[in-house]
Amino acid sequence: MSCFPEFTYSVFVDGEATAEEARQVEAHLDVCPACRSLVESLRAENRLLGDVLQDVEEAPAAAAGPVTPIGPRDVLWTGLAVLGTAAALQAALDWLSGAQLPSALSWLNPFSVTVQWNLFFTSLFYFIQEGAAMLLSNVVTVSAMVFTLLFGLGGLYLLRRRLSAVTVLAALTLALGLALPASALETRKGGNVTVAGDETIDDTLLVHADTLRIDGTVTGNVIAFGHRIEVNGTVGGDLICFAGTTLVTGTVQGNIFAFAESVEVRGRVERSLHAFASMTRLEPSADIRGDMVAFTSHATAEGTVGRDLYAFAGLVDVRGDIGRNVVARVGRLNLLAPAKVSGNLTARVKKEKNVQIDPGATVAGKTDIRLAPAEASQYLRPRFYLEKVLGLAVIFLLGLFLLWLFPAFRSARVPGGVELVKTAGVGFLALVAPPVAALLLFIIMIGIGVLTGAVLIATLIPLLITVLWLLTLYFSKVLVGLAIGQAIAKAPAEQAARVAMPLLVGLVIIYILISLPIVGHVLNFLVWLVGLGIGVLHAWRRPQPA
Amino acid sequence: MEGGTLDAVVKRACAGDDDAFAELYRQFRRRVFGLCQHFLGFVAAEDASSEVFLRAKRAMSSYDSALPFQRWVLSIAAHHCVDQLRRRRVEQRLFDPGAVEDAEPAGAEPSPLGALLTAEERGAVRAAVESLPERLRLPLVLRYYSELSYEQIAATLGLKRNHVATLIFRGKKELRRALARKEPVQ
Numbered sequence: 001m002s003c004f005p006e007f008t009y010s011v012f013v014d015g016e017a018t019a020e021e022a023r024q025v026e027a028h029l030d031v032c033p034a035c036r037s038l039v040e041s042l043r044a045e046n047r048l049l050g051d052v053l054q055d056v057e058e059a060p061a062a063a064a065g066p067v068t069p070i071g072p073r074d075v076l077w078t079g080l081a082v083l084g085t086a087a088a089l090q091a092a093l094d095w096l097s098g099a100q101l102p103s104a105l106s107w108l109n110p111f112s113v114t115v116q117w118n119l120f121f122t123s124l125f126y127f128i129q130e131g132a133a134m135l136l137s138n139v140v141t142v143s144a145m146v147f148t149l150l151f152g153l154g155g156l157y158l159l160r161r162r163l164s165a166v167t168v169l170a171a172l173t174l175a176l177g178l179a180l181p182a183s184a185l186e187t188r189k190g191g192n193v194t195v196a197g198d199e200t201i202d203d204t205l206l207v208h209a210d211t212l213r214i215d216g217t218v219t220g221n222v223i224a225f226g227h228r229i230e231v232n233g234t235v236g237g238d239l240i241c242f243a244g245t246t247l248v249t250g251t252v253q254g255n256i257f258a259f260a261e262s263v264e265v266r267g268r269v270e271r272s273l274h275a276f277a278s279m280t281r282l283e284p285s286a287d288i289r290g291d292m293v294a295f296t297s298h299a300t301a302e303g304t305v306g307r308d309l310y311a312f313a314g315l316v317d318v319r320g321d322i323g324r325n326v327v328a329r330v331g332r333l334n335l336l337a338p339a340k341v342s343g344n345l346t347a348r349v350k351k352e353k354n355v356q357i358d359p360g361a362t363v364a365g366k367t368d369i370r371l372a373p374a375e376a377s378q379y380l381r382p383r384f385y386l387e388k389v390l391g392l393a394v395i396f397l398l399g400l401f402l403l404w405l406f407p408a409f410r411s412a413r414v415p416g417g418v419e420l421v422k423t424a425g426v427g428f429l430a431l432v433a434p435p436v437a438a439l440l441l442f443i444i445m446i447g448i449g450v451l452t453g454a455v456l457i458a459t460l461i462p463l464l465i466t467v468l469w470l471l472t473l474y475f476s477k478v479l480v481g482l483a484i485g486q487a488i489a490k491a492p493a494e495q496a497a498r499v500a501m502p503l504l505v506g507l508v509i510i511y512i513l514i515s516l517p518i519v520g521h522v523l524n525f526l527v528w529l530v531g532l533g534i535g536v537l538h539a540w541r542r543p544q545p546a
Numbered sequence: 547m548e549g550g551t552l553d554a555v556v557k558r559a560c561a562g563d564d565d566a567f568a569e570l571y572r573q574f575r576r577r578v579f580g581l582c583q584h585f586l587g588f589v590a591a592e593d594a595s596s597e598v599f600l601r602a603k604r605a606m607s608s609y610d611s612a613l614p615f616q617r618w619v620l621s622i623a624a625h626h627c628v629d630q631l632r633r634r635r636v637e638q639r640l641f642d643p644g645a646v647e648d649a650e651p652a653g654a655e656p657s658p659l660g661a662l663l664t665a666e667e668r669g670a671v672r673a674a675v676e677s678l679p680e681r682l683r684l685p686l687v688l689r690y691y692s693e694l695s696y697e698q699i700a701a702t703l704g705l706k707r708n709h710v711a712t713l714i715f716r717g718k719k720e721l722r723r724a725l726a727r728k729e730p731v732q
Contacts, residue, residue: 006715007711007712007715010711010714010715010718011711011715014689014696014711014714016695016696016711044659045659045718046690048659048671049659049671049675049686049690049718049721050690050691050693051668052668052671052672052675053580053584053672053675053687053690053691054580054691055668055672407592408589
């Protein structure tokens with residue numbers, strides 16, 4: 001009998017030959033040493049394959065404790081539970097610090113709000129003053145770049161993950177949908193742009209100019225970039241401006257969103273005024289029907305505010321008529337005659353004497369002045385340590401949750417030498433890029449949102465980026481803490497499943513270090529850099545499916 | 547764990563005992579994870595194996611003890627992974643029926659792979675398996691990792707049994723060629 005083809009032997013060795021076939025093959029093998037040897041080597045090959053295929057990377061799921069498989073619903077519920085726990089702990093923190101949210105939150109963020117606002121305004125005014133002449137074209141260029149980048153990254157992602165065509169179509173549709181409204185817009189550019197008194201623009205007006213003067217009427221929204229923006233006529237929609245000086249003597253029938261060095265209102269605003277400015281001023285003739293919200297260093301309210309006045313400011317002078325409450329988180333608050341507050345006055349200041357209420361000024365409701373805790377002696381207060389311990393507990397629990405959700409991060413290590421510098425470099429990029437991207441995206445999306453009438457929805461993405469970025473910053477401590485703890489325990493990477501103890505040890509060390517006076521902030525910054533770097537590199541270097 | 551005890555655990559799990567199912571999870575998650583990793587890669591394997599156990603838990607009451615538990619859970623895993631792979635594709639077909647008729651390249655064929663022992667060589671074989679096209683890799687993994695029969699593989703991948711036999715044979719040949727290209731394998 002002649003030899004069978006190798007295919008037959010392969011099936012035979014797999015035990016899949018029919019009884020008749022198997023009988024014939026066996027009979028042949030009895031008389032053919034060459035085929036016997038082939039069959040032997042095929043068996044060896046199968047064993048080898050079976051053996052080699054067993055070499056898989058260890059499943060990183062939780063090995064200790066009661067193990068239940070994790071499904072999307074579990075993740076949702078656990079997420080809610082963790083959020084609930086965190087909220088409860090946060091509430092405990094609030095209660096501890098006398099229901100003073102910002103000071104309780106300060107362990108999240110070592111920079112004070114004031115410093116951040118200063119940074120924000122400084123960079124904003126740098127953009128406005130240095131780049132007013134090219135800001136608009138920059139916005140266009142940058143948005144093109146951002147979209148290209150997004151498409152590039154999206155394409156890369158699709159290549160790596162092979163998502164369905166639906167995703168691609170959805171992305172394209174969305175992009176087209178976002179791009180289309182750009183044509184429904186009146187744009188004006190130049191040194192001095194004026195909308196004359198007898199002129200009416202029946203559209204949204206986008207202006208980029210050194211100075212803009214609206215004496216006539218714009219029925220839509222006005223989005224303006226410039227040194228000086230003056231509204232003497234009427235704006236039918238919202239006024240959104242990024243400017244050195246913004247002056248409103250006419251009427252704005254919508255809201256004002258002003259990012260400016262100084263904002264001054266003498267006329268009427270049918271809805272609310274939101275001012276992000278160094279100086280915000282309501283002249284006696286000003287009439288704001290809605291709220292006045294001022295993030296500013298100096299706010300003066302001499303006119304009328306129909307509803308609430310919220311001020312986050314260094315100094316607030318109120319001489320006017322406030323229809324409802326005044327809520328001020330300020331360095332100093334002066335309620336000067338003939339000020340009239342029809343609701344409550346709530347002020348958070350450092351010292352009692354920083355609130356001055358003239359005898360001629362009236363507050364119809366309750367006056368509640370709360371003192372921010374003195375900062376200097378924080379190391380002497382037991383509450384400080386209690387807060388740190390609670391903060392530690394929260395980040396420990398959230399960290400465990402994070403590592404449970406993303407077990408890949410369990411094997412994170414702090415690299416040494418040059419690698420550490422590289423990691424910190426990557427971390428620096430991850431620290432700087434998202435807020436810049438969020439700010440640019442915010443400007444772009446506000447524009448798109450105004451055009452499509454969906455400002456709130458449009459700002460969601462930049463907001464999400466910011467929130468994610470803050471969360472990532474927060475969790476950078478977890479990665480560094482875990483790495484430090486595991487380095488101390490000298491735990492090899494294979495035992496990465498046991499994370500609780502090393503994480504706790506590492507976090508305690510980090511918390512002690514960053515609570516040190518002065519150097520603590522620097523160390524905290526370094527922890528951010530290294531933690532972000534580890535996180536980004538670790539996420540990037542994980543093998544992807546081919 | 548000896549067979550009797552495993553049977554008992556499986557029975558309890560069938561009756562809805564969560565602890566028993568957790569025990570099964572502990573015992574078999576490495577194998578399931580391994581299969582998912584061979585199919586989908588490391589990153590996706592974790593989610594996939596969780597999903598497989600969720601499905602297994604739901605299907606526990608319909609488990610037929612005639613089939614060994616490992617094979618049962620691995621076949622769930624294989625089905626799930628094939629679904630995932632299909633979802634990743636724009637065209638919803640993993641296997642092109644025309645592809646079987648590809649001509650075998652002529653010339654001297656490398657002989658079956660011998661016993662390789664060093665870690666490096668094992669790594670090379672694994673890399674070669676990973677580099678195989680899906681239609682050759684999946685049957686190999688299902689046969690030699692999951693130890694499914696040709697019939698079961700055919701059912702999982704939606705193929706004819708003969709086609710599976712051919713793919714496995716061709717997969718092994720392709721593997722030998724890939725390794726021979728890298729370095730001479732004894």
